[in-house]
Amino acid sequence: MSEIILSVVIVALIFFIAYERYEMRKERNKYINALLSKDAAQLRDLEFVDKLKLPKEEAPKDNLVAAEEMTDDEFTQHIREAVNN
Numbered sequence: 604m605s606e607i608i609l610s611v612v613i614v615a616l617i618f619f620i621a622y623e624r625y626e627m628r629k630e631r632n633k634y635i636n637a638l639l640s641k642d643a644a645q646l647r648d649l650e651f652v653d654k655l656k657l658p659k660e661e662a663p664k665d666n667l668v669a670a671e672e673m674t675d676d677e678f679t680q681h682i683r684e685a686v687n688n
Contacts, residue, residue: 632653640646670678 633650636649636653637646640649668681673681
């Protein structure tokens with residue numbers, strides 16, 4: 604029974620330490636932004652950029668196929684599509 608209680612306490616301490624480190628990292632970033640900024644507007648801009656999450660862009664798909672791998676019909680169709688575009 605005491606092993607279960609001690610295990611729960613250890614897990615709770617691990618979560619507490621992880622949360623504390625997360626909060627310290629956020630505070631450190633705010634402090635660094637305050638040191639780097641020259642005025643309040645620049646500080647506001649730096650904090651906005653920290654909160655901004657950019658959308659993930661997918662890598663463009665390569666539609667290139669080697670000419671040796673194409674049949675004659677596929678090659679002529681590809682040429683016609685390229686000329687029409």
